[in-house]
Amino acid sequence: MAETYCGKSCINCSVKEEMNCPGCMNGPGMPIKGDCPIAICCRDKGHNECSTCGLKGECTNFKSRGNQPEFRKDKLAAEAEEQEYIYEYAPVLGKKYDLIFILMLIANAAFIFTSNSIQATFPGFYLGCCYVTAAFTLLYALVLFRISKIHESFMIAGICALINTIYHFTNAFAFKGNTPAWFVLFNIVVYIAMIVEGYHFFSASSDTLEGVDDILSAKWADLWKWYKWCMIGMISSVFILFLIPIIGALILIASLIGTIITDIIKFVYIYNTGKAFRKYASSIKTEE
DSSP states (O other): OOSSSSOOOSTTOSSTTTTTOOOTTTTTTSTTTOOOHHHHHHHHHTOSSGGGOTTGGGOHHHHTGGGHHHHHHHHHHHHHHHHHHHHHHHHHHHHHHHHHHHHHHHHHHHHTTOSHHHHHHOHHHHHHHHHHHHHHHHHHHHHHHHTTTTOTHHHHHHHHHHHHHHHHHHHHHHHTTOOOTTHHHHHHHHHHHHHHHHHHHHHHHHHHHTTTOHHHHHHHHHHHHHHHHHHHHHHHHHHHHHHOHHHHHHHHHHHHHHHHHHHHHHHHHHHHHHHHHHHHHHHHHHHO
16 A cells, blocks of 8 residues: 555655654544545545546546645644634633623613513603613624624624614604604614624624634534524514414514524523633633
């Protein structure tokens, strides 16, 4: 059996010593955690080396075998640079996610008391909750703007949070009888903004957790799928209610229940994300 899958000689490799590589079969080409695409391809197709494959002549991986060591070197350098970047932002995001958890917890708790029944029974309390919800949603948006240098999606999420802030302030003014004529249409805009904000916040959370907590990163990506369909269900149910009231009502109820569940999970993930970054930052200090 050849010493490499692609037939190259480890002895003549220009970067073997520099990368302290143990050789193809024990290094980049090993069955477990090996990152060489040629080795992975050979194992998947049941070949011990490229020479036994009939597609060798048209294989792009095989044709680029001479550059594989350099590709791997560049990849490791990029990973090291990314790791250094994580070292810098982990302590910051640990504190910011803890703050986001508190701000959104207060905002959502206040929002519960902005229903029509509360407005009719306790108008003063309703008005206060509208202002509290708007104020803490605004603070949440400002936090997102502060960390937008780490991931640009935080900026877009912050802009959408500002739209949500305007909505909550509008609710307070609506109580005084100054409801704008475009308020109903604005509700649709707000729901769309919530979907966009959710996508960018979930994506940024997932992306920044890569290399810190990959399992939690994947959970953020999965949660977005559920959150997206719940929000789409709520918007579509409004139109379906006019056509088929019963079906529209069922979709609305199911979407509301789904939204409540995803919001609870979101709060758990926000708390765990802050914890993950704090733990990672703490491990960095220990190593130093």
